[in-house]
Amino acid sequence: MTWSDTPISIDPIITDNVFIGNLSAALSTDVRKKLGITHILSVCTEYSSTDHNHLTIPVQDSEYEDLLIHLPRACSFIQSALAQGGKVLVHCAMGVSRSPTVVCAYLMSTQRLSARAAIQYVRKRRPKIHPNYGFMKQLIAFGECRYKPSCTNSEYIAWKRRQNREVSKYLDLIANTVPMIPDQLYLSSDFPGDSDAAESLLLDLGMTHVLSISSAQLPKPDLPLFNHCFINIPNNGREALLLELPTACKFIGDAITGGGQVLVQCRVELRACIIVCAYFMLTRRVSPRQALGLLESALPLYNPTDTFYRHLDLFAACNYVPTPNNPLVQAWITGGTQAGKSSLKKKSTTTTNTTTLSLATTTTTLATESKVFDFAALSEVLARFQSTSTSVGVARA
Incomplete structure (x- = not known):
């Protein structure tokens, strides 16, 4: 399939003057004519500039890319087009990551919005947007640079120094999220404390539901975009997790039945593994040892403890309703x-x-x-x- 065959996707973001779309929309003369588009800002490598009303910023959709350094020029192009009474289409390949980042930067510089507020504003008008984690961090840095990043700006230099480290750590979190049932159930014992990183991680993984198991010492994650079940397990209550297993299994089962993807997340891997195995036992009517075998096929190095076995044996002995x-x-x-x-x-x-x-x-x-x-x-x-x-x-x- 060529870009010309991809369905056109375009949405107005700022009244009817600034639009976000995909490459197909930018290539369509009919769409541009219908909407009165006079200027095109291409944030991709697939569409080179054609005239003075067309600016191309040739960056890839990669967390390691430096889009930040190009944002002042992009914002200036949009502002100039609007000052002339024009209408601007900002696009990338899919209209999901690069082009929304540029429009968010424009809103930040002109309306003095925070990075998060700008993303929320754009997402209300184009729900599918998802700037990659690297670009989200760059929007934050854009504000810290007072909207003027340059090779001599101290905030830009500081961001540049930490960029690779932050991105690599984030990508490691994705790599360490283990599929228990591909496209349905996942497990993670490491989860970002930063709400922006957490949101980006879940969007990248395609999650629709999150089951968080935590102790009273850890705060509840702020995850407004997802169906979220938070189970608090006090460290001094040895039976607390056992009694919550039916609730956890129901949440997972309802999500999967509805076509969703669930992430079971807990910093204590033991607890997450107990819940996953309890779900296997309940839905597949297998013994605790058989459930462990299913777990080990995804986590071959997992070492079960006495506590692990006690929870699952009691869960079965109580007919799955402790x-x-x-x-x-x-x-x-x-x-x-x-x-x-x-x-x-x-x-x-x-x-x-x-x-x-x-x-x-x-x-x-x-x-x-x-x-x-x-x-x-x-x-x-x-x-x-x-x-x-x-x-x-x-x-x-």
Whole structure:
């Protein structure tokens, strides 16, 4: 397919005087005539200048490109065209990254908008825009340069020195985002704290949904463009993640069913892996070990811990609906602290308390003597507990 075969895409950004479009729109004499376009600003290498009303800035859509140094000339061209009563089409290949960056820079210099405010303004009029991460940082630097970047400007020099480092770090984040189910479910244990970088990352990856798992010490990311589920897991609540697994699985399932792509994001990789495996178990009806096998096909170096196995075994033992009142969950909670163990020992005089102690002791033994829970043993304990409870109920009746 040639550029002339690509569907025309063009939108008015500033009243009906400044437009953003793709290369096909720029090549179409019919479109230009219909809209009254008098000037063309090409921010690409595919369309060279044709006359004094056509300016070409030959840059590639790469995070490493220096578009910043060209922005004053581009803004001057737009301003001159409008002063003459003209109408300007600013375009690149797709009208998504390079040309929106230039129009944002023009709005910043003339309206004194911040980079983020300029992007939001343009996006309302052309929702598909997405300046690449390098260009987003350059818009910020454009403001810091007071809209006059040059080889002698100290702010431009400072940006130039850090450009490669910042871009490389960002691209590493993309490379380290692992597909669990290609085009559906992804996992990441490293996520940018900067909201601009986070937004750019998710757009680059094509995400529609984000599941963030965090502790109370970390702030909730600002992700207004995405369907976002934030689950707070206090570090002092060992059962907190287990109890949130149904919510997490539902969020992932609803997103995928609706044709979306989900990123499960947590700085603690263990937590993200537990949620992904829980989703595999629930939707594919596989055992914890089989779910681990699916995880390891994408993360071959992942090393599961006792905590990993305990969460998944309990999730299965609770029939994928763990609750605080479930005896297995209670046994795990109380069995995890010395105070809980002491309390249980003091109450071991009655039949009911003896049964509870037996359950806690058995579960604790499974956790300490074996690397993983014995699922069969757990089921047997639960059945025995339910049988005993029924007998006690009949006797009381």
